[in-house]
Amino acid sequence: MSPTALADRVILAWGWPRRLIALLAGASGALALPPLDLWPLIVVPMTVAVWLIDGAVGTGWAPRLRAALAVGWWWGFGFFLAGLWWLGAAFLVEADKFAWAMPLGVVVLPAFLAVFPALAFGCARLLWPNGAGRILVLAVMLALSEWLRGHVLTGFPWNVYGMMLAGQGYIAQFASVVGLYGLTIVAIAIGAAPATLGSAESGAGRWRAPILALAVLGGLIGYGFWRVPTQPSPTVAGVKLRLMQPNLPQDAKFNPRNGEAILNxxxxxxxxxxxxxxxxxxxxTHLIWPxxxxxxxxxxTPAALxxxxxxxxxxxxxxxxxxxAGEALPGESRPxxxxxxxxxxxxxxxxxxxDKVHLVPFGEYLPAFLERLIRGVGLSEFVSVPGGFASGGRRSPLAIRGLPPAAALICYEVVFPxxxxxxxxxxxxMLNLTNDGWxxxxxxxxxxxxxxxxxxxxxxxPLIRAxxxxxxAVVDAYGRIIASLPLGTEGVLDASLPRSVAATPYAQYGDALFAVLVVGFLALSRVRRS
Structure with missing residues (x-):
């Protein structure tokens, strides 16, 4: 089937066939994420997204908007459903308490997260130009929706679309300049560029965007080769690390009766x-536990110490x-x-x-505005701490004898760019201690x-992760894994501490360069209503 015929099928689809196309296209994006990292497949969800918005038609702006919002939701629901299905495993750790609520994590959360790409599709349709400019509009709106997803309601920037290219070490080096959200806007544009092959443009015009996307991709790879040295990273003198990975079952780990056996x-x-x-x-010199x-x-527990x-x-x-345990304040029943x-x-x-600052909602604490409702239906946070964990006051460097100051990050604190x-x-x-046994x-x-x-x-x-x-794993400042222990194994990992490199542009300017890309992409799109 030619690209034009394929595009026409997507654009002209309506009703449930259209929703199914959106669902499957979004779900295909999960194949580009770890552990498969089939990054070229980014073309499928992004290209189909362009054609789906092309097909959001009507006699005025309101019908077009409604059609784009709907298809964007189905597209996003497919992506998050396929990318986050594993959250269901956490509900089975204490199945007698939480198994009945598994749909909340496996279906309801993806359904909520799909609101963000739905908004992106809708906003893109309102600004939808003809020609290749619509690729840049889609990239801007989806990237902005991902930035919002990473910040609204404490944020959940898991599987941001830019992670589809992050598995390739050389391509991912561009994040040192523009960060994850900057990598995201570029990744979307590269993935969506083949959409012009199915457009009504004739001759060389339809090839311009795909060829430019390949050139940009080549530039990213070239920058990665230039940035990453061929030799191993130098290490901090006199530091010998040992990471201990106990591989304990999650149901045993939080049972107080197992405390002595776990310590031994x-x-x-x-x-x-x-x-x-x-x-x-x-x-x-340094022993690290998770x-x-x-x-x-x-x-x-003096005996343990x-x-x-x-x-x-x-x-x-x-x-x-x-x-x-902290200090109980006056009037509090427990610290x-x-x-x-x-x-x-x-x-x-x-x-x-x-003390961990950015806690996991529903996992480590219940949001105050939902706590009464959630406890009323018999649910609690996953951790076995009455009332959940308290949040630390501020993120400050952790002082450790014999080591440089550490950026301490517990569990998913490390996913927030x-x-x-x-x-x-x-x-x-960076020191990341985590428990993915859930x-x-x-x-x-x-x-x-x-x-x-x-x-x-x-x-x-560099990153030290227990x-x-x-x-x-021990990871150097270029994202290269120096040493690691496989998932689901017990053992210890001995390694040196790689040295840091000069502060990157992203470390200095943060998401300001992402904002520059947003403005630049919109300017280049020559936005006009169609």
Whole structure:
């Protein structure tokens, strides 16, 4: 079938066939995301999106708008349904409590998120020009809708469309200049460019946009080759890291009855020799355990701190996830509990902490405006903390003996572009402790790692990532994985700390350069109503 005939079928489709085309086209975009990373398939959802908007017709602006909003919702619903299906695994960890609510995560959340591309389709239709300019309009509106999705209601920038190109290390280097949202607007334009092959233009005109898109793609690859050195990244002298990945089942991890057994498992695994010439924890300067490591409050369990002190040599520091109790305010019945990173010295003393600032709605706390309704139907947050976690006050560098200042990031805090850096001087690396055990052997942990890698590229900082079930990894400032442990395995990972590079343009200017792209794309589109 020729591109023109294919475009006509999409444009002229109506009713349920049109909705099905939108649903399947959006869903195909998930194939370009981790773990498959079939990035050339970005052409399918973006090209079909152009033709779907072309087909949003009517006798006035209102019918056109309604048609575009509807088809945009179905397109977005397909994308989020296929890309976020793995969220259902979290509802099965405590199936007796949460299994009945699985549709809320697997269907209702994608249905809500689909509102953002629906708005993008609608706004694009109002400004829809003839010719190749409509590709730039679509890129602007979808990218702006993704920026909104990353900020509205605390934000959920998971699987932003630019992540379809982020799996390719050289293409992803452009994020060091414009960030994820800048990469997104370019990715959409590249993916949508073949839509002109199905247009009514004749001769060379229909090839102009695809050829330009290939040239831009080649430029991105060339920039990546220029930016990334061929030699390994230099490392920080005197630093020997050991990341411990316990691979504990999520249902066992938060059971207080398992506290002693879990700690003993951590201690034994951390001291494991990895070769005939290694001496376990005696060889390392910093031992790193994942998020929410214990089903008890470490700071209020002296016996656990004593056992840790007995393990650590005088030159070794432990960095671990742990729940931390704050001070109860007057009139409060219980102290606030924080999801924290704590630093423990060789004497078993907690010398510094970071409290998670950006909590997961419904996972770690219930939004205040919905809490009464949610608890009324028998639901609670997933974590086994009465009332949920409290939010930390501010993001500040974490001080760790023998290391540069760290940008501490717990779990999905690392997926927010432009928000990963603490206040104050630029840190020397990013430290991401997470527990993806909620999601089992699914796409979720791979998507999480890919987004964390992109933060390293954006900021020009190495990333140290310790995960309960994986994927634990050491990533350099160019997003290259230096060492890693596979998903679903138990083990320890020994590695050096890569050095940071000079602050990237994105680290200096943030999303300002994305805004420049938005204005430039709109200017180039020669926007006019059709």
């Amino acid at each position: 498992h951590y201690l034994a695994l951390s001291d494991r020799a990895t070769s005939p010439t290694t001496l376990g924890v005696q060889d390392v 998020e929410s490591a214990f089903p008890f409050l470490l700071g209020r 004593s056992q840790i002190a007995a393990l650590l040599p005088p030159t070794t520091t432990l960095i671990t996830g742990a729940a931390r 606030p509990i924080f999801n924290s990173i704590q630093v423990v010295n060789d004497e078993g003393v907690i010398v510094s902490s970071y 432009g928000q990963a850096m603490p206040q104050g001087p630029r840190p020397g690396f 999601f089992g052997q699914t796409s979720g942990p791979y998507q999480h790692l890919a987004q964390a890698r992109l933060r390293a590229i954006e900021e020009g900082l 995960a309960n079930t994986g994927v634990s």
